[in-house]
Amino acid sequence: MEGPKGKGGGHVHRLxxxxxxxxxxxxxxxxxxxxxxxxxxxxxxxRAAAAEAELVAAIFCSGHGRAYLDGILVDGVPTCECNTxxxxxxxSQLLPDCPADADxxxxxxLEPYWQHHAGSSAVxxxxxxxxxxxxxxxxxxxxxxxxxxxxxxxAVGNAVTDxxxxxxxxxxxxxxxxxxxxxxPENASTPASxxxxxxxxxxxxxxxxxxxxxxxxxxxITSKWVNTSVSSMENFIEFVTSPNNPDGRLRQSVLGGPFIxxxxxxxxxxxxxxxxxxxxxxxxxxxxxxxxxxxSRFGWAVIKDERVYQKATEYMGVNTMGVxxxxxxxxxxxIKVMLAEMRGEGxxxxxxxxxxxxxxxxxxxxxxxxxxxxxxxxxxxxCTYFKKIRDPSPAxxxxxxxxxEDVDCSAVLSEAGIISRTGTVFEAGSRYTRLSLxxxxxxxxxxLQRMEALVSKEDIASF
Amino acid sequence: MEGPKGKGGGHVHRLxxxxxxxxxxxxxxxxxxxxxxxxxxxxxxxRAAAAEAELVAAIFCSGHGRAYLDGILVDGVPTCECNTxxxxxxxSQLLPDCPADADxxxxxxLEPYWQHHAGSSAVxxxxxxxxxxxxxxxxxxxxxxxxxxxxxxxAVGNAVTDxxxxxxxxxxxxxxxxxxxxxxPENASTPASxxxxxxxxxxxxxxxxxxxxxxxxxxxITSKWVNTSVSSMENFIEFVTSPNNPDGRLRQSVLGGPFIxxxxxxxxxxxxxxxxxxxxxxxxxxxxxxxxxxxSRFGWAVIKDERVYQKATEYMGVNTMGVxxxxxxxxxxxIKVMLAEMRGEGxxxxxxxxxxxxxxxxxxxxxxxxxxxxxxxxxxxxCTYFKKIRDPSPAxxxxxxxxxEDVDCSAVLSEAGIISRTGTVFEAGSRYTRLSLxxxxxxxxxxLQRMEALVSKEDIASF
Numbered sequence: 001m002e003g004p005k006g007k008g009g010g011h012v013h014r015l016x017x018x019x020x021x022x023x024x025x026x027x028x029x030x031x032x033x034x035x036x037x038x039x040x041x042x043x044x045x046x047r048a049a050a051a052e053a054e055l056v057a058a059i060f061c062s063g064h065g066r067a068y069l070d071g072i073l074v075d076g077v078p079t080c081e082c083n084t085x086x087x088x089x090x091x092s093q094l095l096p097d098c099p100a101d102a103d104x105x106x107x108x109x110l111e112p113y114w115q116h117h118a119g120s121s122a123v124x125x126x127x128x129x130x131x132x133x134x135x136x137x138x139x140x141x142x143x144x145x146x147x148x149x150x151x152x153x154x155a156v157g158n159a160v161t162d163x164x165x166x167x168x169x170x171x172x173x174x175x176x177x178x179x180x181x182x183x184x185p186e187n188a189s190t191p192a193s194x195x196x197x198x199x200x201x202x203x204x205x206x207x208x209x210x211x212x213x214x215x216x217x218x219x220x221i222t223s224k225w226v227n228t229s230v231s232s233m234e235n236f237i238e239f240v241t242s243p244n245n246p247d248g249r250l251r252q253s254v255l256g257g258p259f260i261x262x263x264x265x266x267x268x269x270x271x272x273x274x275x276x277x278x279x280x281x282x283x284x285x286x287x288x289x290x291x292x293x294x295x296s297r298f299g300w301a302v303i304k305d306e307r308v309y310q311k312a313t314e315y316m317g318v319n320t321m322g323v324x325x326x327x328x329x330x331x332x333x334x335i336k337v338m339l340a341e342m343r344g345e346g347x348x349x350x351x352x353x354x355x356x357x358x359x360x361x362x363x364x365x366x367x368x369x370x371x372x373x374x375x376x377x378x379x380x381x382x383c384t385y386f387k388k389i390r391d392p393s394p395a396x397x398x399x400x401x402x403x404x405e406d407v408d409c410s411a412v413l414s415e416a417g418i419i420s421r422t423g424t425v426f427e428a429g430s431r432y433t434r435l436s437l438x439x440x441x442x443x444x445x446x447x448l449q450r451m452e453a454l455v456s457k458e459d460i461a462s463f
Numbered sequence: 464m465e466g467p468k469g470k471g472g473g474h475v476h477r478l479x480x481x482x483x484x485x486x487x488x489x490x491x492x493x494x495x496x497x498x499x500x501x502x503x504x505x506x507x508x509x510r511a512a513a514a515e516a517e518l519v520a521a522i523f524c525s526g527h528g529r530a531y532l533d534g535i536l537v538d539g540v541p542t543c544e545c546n547t548x549x550x551x552x553x554x555s556q557l558l559p560d561c562p563a564d565a566d567x568x569x570x571x572x573l574e575p576y577w578q579h580h581a582g583s584s585a586v587x588x589x590x591x592x593x594x595x596x597x598x599x600x601x602x603x604x605x606x607x608x609x610x611x612x613x614x615x616x617x618a619v620g621n622a623v624t625d626x627x628x629x630x631x632x633x634x635x636x637x638x639x640x641x642x643x644x645x646x647x648p649e650n651a652s653t654p655a656s657x658x659x660x661x662x663x664x665x666x667x668x669x670x671x672x673x674x675x676x677x678x679x680x681x682x683x684i685t686s687k688w689v690n691t692s693v694s695s696m697e698n699f700i701e702f703v704t705s706p707n708n709p710d711g712r713l714r715q716s717v718l719g720g721p722f723i724x725x726x727x728x729x730x731x732x733x734x735x736x737x738x739x740x741x742x743x744x745x746x747x748x749x750x751x752x753x754x755x756x757x758x759s760r761f762g763w764a765v766i767k768d769e770r771v772y773q774k775a776t777e778y779m780g781v782n783t784m785g786v787x788x789x790x791x792x793x794x795x796x797x798i799k800v801m802l803a804e805m806r807g808e809g810x811x812x813x814x815x816x817x818x819x820x821x822x823x824x825x826x827x828x829x830x831x832x833x834x835x836x837x838x839x840x841x842x843x844x845x846c847t848y849f850k851k852i853r854d855p856s857p858a859x860x861x862x863x864x865x866x867x868e869d870v871d872c873s874a875v876l877s878e879a880g881i882i883s884r885t886g887t888v889f890e891a892g893s894r895y896t897r898l899s900l901x902x903x904x905x906x907x908x909x910x911l912q913r914m915e916a917l918v919s920k921e922d923i924a925s926f
Contacts, residue, residue, distance in 0.1 A: 046587070053588075070599070070795050072607060081599070106597065117590055119508045122587060122589050123512055123516075124509070124515070125586045130758050131755050173782070174782060206781055207782075211644075212677045214677055288596075294596045295598065297788075314673065318673045320633035322760070323633075326793050327787040334590065
């Protein structure tokens, strides 16, 4: 009787095992179906592009460079684009005697931030994404992006946007001239006088001279015009950069006329304490110095007066028919990440501030013992964003050569293997020169090393 | 004895089943490992963005609209953006008495092309993709993109680029004024005279007047200047649009002076036969009318003279510091697809040509019986790209009202529920009006329906 029982038991076992097997098979099928039916439609047309992007991002460049999707191809693969002074297929080779390049305001200090926020900051463009000239808002503006820009200013507390108009530009660059145009008189007998206080950002003058419109002309630095009568102020357009490029100081108008363009490119907690939200009639901001995406060419202006807004909008329409909608989508994503991560460990302002404050502190320390060089004086200041007194963290060091014989400060640095931007570019004289603190860590490390060497030579010379 | 045997047999069976079970389990584990270990590193940081893009792309808009990643959110989901005359959450509702809008040159006829090439045309941007001002080439230009633009002209045979310079702009829009600037004399006593032949694209005049540079001024249509002496031609900058907007005709310079800007926005096989590669000194193209991505704001100029190239480059640098690098990456991808698919079933020129030729044929047929309206005369012509005689496929129908009383042709159409662009915009008089053939299929269908109704009323009236 065991037989049948055994047989029966075996049968039951077999059934159980069969059941298990088929369950497992079912799970297998279910699992693969899940992956292929739920993930494939999920990642169908975007899969190849995503895989390509990840492959390129994974190309090893020794931490001294990176490969991009649109990089130059060698054997079909994008090559590493190395940081300054690094070379070789994998950027592993530090070039000897390569000058430290502290010239440009290339905001690559924020690159690691975005590398750490890879998952949330990526964007996928379908081939048919928003092809039309038209977008959600009037004048070629994405309403979601406009909304998020307002939310960001609100969250940071660096500008009042309620009841103001917002216009987009290809970087602040395009907006500078658009606003000179918008603030210039339409049929006046004399063109508007465009001015700025030295040291000033060279592009103000350059644009006014290159575009050479009949309605405006460059009239130099404000100090020449401080005794102008109040009535004549109507004819001035004053650029005020705050914090200032190159020296990082918060600034106000010198002439106090009615037409002022506040360039607030650096009015973010990375670079300065925020004493209060800016509340001027015309304010310009740029994503280049906010998120660090200088490549995207995206800026915006916050404008109080409707007529000025309309004229600037007209300029944007006729100049480029608005800003690339591709860029508008990308910047929207970046601002969403900045908003979501704000005031936490993953905050961009926390990261940005700490990075530059440390660089400034190291450079200051290196120069503190020098009699030959000095830096601009910046003091700790209360910041409404961080809700505490914070140390300086300017985008640039504004270096002065103190010795009588060092007439050309930039040349002095150049001899010591440091590329800087001479003060004459800022109409401040050649005794000054600008050093960028916002480039890659490699750039800063080399700059610091060279400055330390230069200052230590001074100590030796003084013995 | 059956028992043990049975039992033994059962045991073997159990072992086999266990083996199968574990094999299946192993397969399960292997399978999931494969998917998670091979696919996860593959799609790691890009997965969320890819899933988001596919989810949004899958939003159902009844074939009369689409949702975009940066669309206006309702309950956290982007809303459908409906084609003209369609409404409702899913764009399913055709609005009664909605005018057919044939006004703008919005190139949405190419949208289905990119929807059909979804897998190859998508691009994934990492958050840290190319943040620097600098890119692979000088003057903010992607070398890979420049190379692919040259390859495309070579493959299509519509322009000579060997030994020429290429400069990028935010659409052809920005390049038009950049080239007026570049061709204007630097220190001449009289500004350059900027002219075009009617009917002409209105932006030429508008830009010249809005930017109002001291070096150039708008001087109207070429017919006013045909008797100008050869020596004075030095002072003219002539815009030549070929094929012409609005009438689609291939054109040459009327004045024959040394400074001519050839606007070849429509010199692609979608819109015209290509009799030979264009070989002029200054030629402008735009991606808006090539791939249909008007939103991207991307154009380029092919320039023979180095000094002109340098001056236009200077303008681009001072105006916007080059074109969005985001857009440059996207356009690179689109051109790669166009090149890969060329001359086959998936060819964009084949698709574009067939779409517009069919629209033109239907509209021509609808109007052929009319005594009230006429269209521009275009004949079949040999095309070096298609290597055959092809029918006309102009971007626009250039409609004339033939009846004495129909002085304002655009108003006549407007009364019949058709929005067109009046001929006065093109300085051609109000007897003419322009109808766009390159918008969505919905736009065209409605236009055709309204034109047919309008012409059939004519038949009834003549009884």
